[in-house]
Structures are given as structure tokens and as C-alpha cells.
Amino acid sequence: MAAFHPRLESLPSEFGIFPLDGALLLPRGKLPLNIFEARYLALTLDSLAAGRMFGMIQPDPHAAERGGEPGLYKIGCLGRLSSFSETDDGRLLITLSGLVRFTVAAELAPHAGYRRVRGDFSAFASDLEPTRPPIEIERDKILTALRAYFSRRNVEANWDAIRGLSDDSLIVTLAMACPFEPVEKQALLEAPTDSDRAATLLALLQMGAAGPDLPSGHSVS
Secondary structure, three states, X not given: OOOOOOOHHHOOOEEEEEEOOOOXXXXXXXXXXXXXXXXXXXXXXXXXXXXXXEEEEOEOOOOOOEOOEOOEOOEEEEEXXXXXXXXXXXXXXXXXXXXXXXXXEEEEEEEOOEEEEEEEOHHHHHHHOOOOOOOOOOHHHHHHHHHHHHHHHOOEEOHHHHXXXXXXXXXXXXXXXOOOOHHHHHHHHHOOOHHHHHHHHHHHHHHXXXXXXXXXXXXXX
16 A cells, blocks of 8 residues: 655644553654544544544643643644554554644544544644655664663563664654653654654663663563
């Protein structure tokens, strides 16, 4: 199947969102989700019927609540449902492919229990470019810091697969998969450029590698 490369003007101005603490979706990234709550089942099914898109965004503990729901960070990422299956017990197993970041221009009335926003993509039009210039990353430093970071957290990794990633895929995959704190995930999302994200990732890995040993059930491949 050919890659999906929408134009800015073809994106929905209003769409449902899935606020999820600690979940990061980046442009060109793929986020697997296990959908079981009624309102997010409705969100997924509604999205399948209308463009297959919804937004991922993190709750912001410092933002004011809205109607009893947690406040949100101002920036999220619109994704497109790129795979979908249903389990015997009614859950939906989906993959959301990241398209473009958005700024929340306004929160709208909810629909079927899920939240909706009006999104502004204008600051992030470059996310939609189908071909991207090489990014500046310190690959050897990132891999060295990653080994130390994973060792601290007892994370198992498929190093052959990691070494085989392109620079861009390496940064996107590690930023999404590593067990960073929500505020750190948000910093990665909001990095102005790919090179800035790579620098932020390296700093987070180095800081995490210097911290205390932590148990973890994560694996990265």
C-alpha cells in the first residue's frame, strides 16, 4: 500500500482526541493501541467512518480542568488508523500512524463521550513533507547513551534492529518507545525541528542513564 501523504488543506479542522498520559505519537511514528473503553471504541469507529483520523494528546496536570475532565497540553499529534482488528471480547487493536502535530485552537462539545477539538496545523506544515532533509544527530553518542539508559532500567532491546534504523526512524522510534516521563515526552513532541528532537532525546537518555536503577518491563525492538 502506498504511503499516505495528505495535503494541509485536506486535513480535518475538527476531530476527536484520545488524551493519554505518557503516550507519544510523532509524525512518521506508529503507535499501537488497545482500545476497550466505550468512549474510545466510539472514537475509533467514528474515525473509521470519516477519514480514519484522530488526535493523540497528553493531559496537562497544570492546565485547568474542563467539565470534570483533565486539562490538556496545547500541542498534540493527528494520526491515521493504518491497521485495525477486533478481538473476541470486543476490544479494538489498532495502529495509529502519526501525520502532523497540531495546536488546540479550541475544545468543542464532546461526542459519544469522547473529547473533540478544533486543531490548527499551520505551525507544523513541514511535518507533512513526504521527503525530508538529513537531520543532524550524534548517532554514536545516542547509541552509547541508550545502552546505559536501558541498563539502568533493565530494558531488553533488539540491537540489530536498532542499529539498522535510519537516523530519522531511530529518533522517532526511541522518542516514542523509551519510558520517559510525560513532561519529557511533551518536550520531544514540541521540539521545533527534527535535529532539535534528536538533541533533546540525547539529553534525556544521558540524564536517565545517570539516574538510579529502576525496574522495568519494557522491551524495544
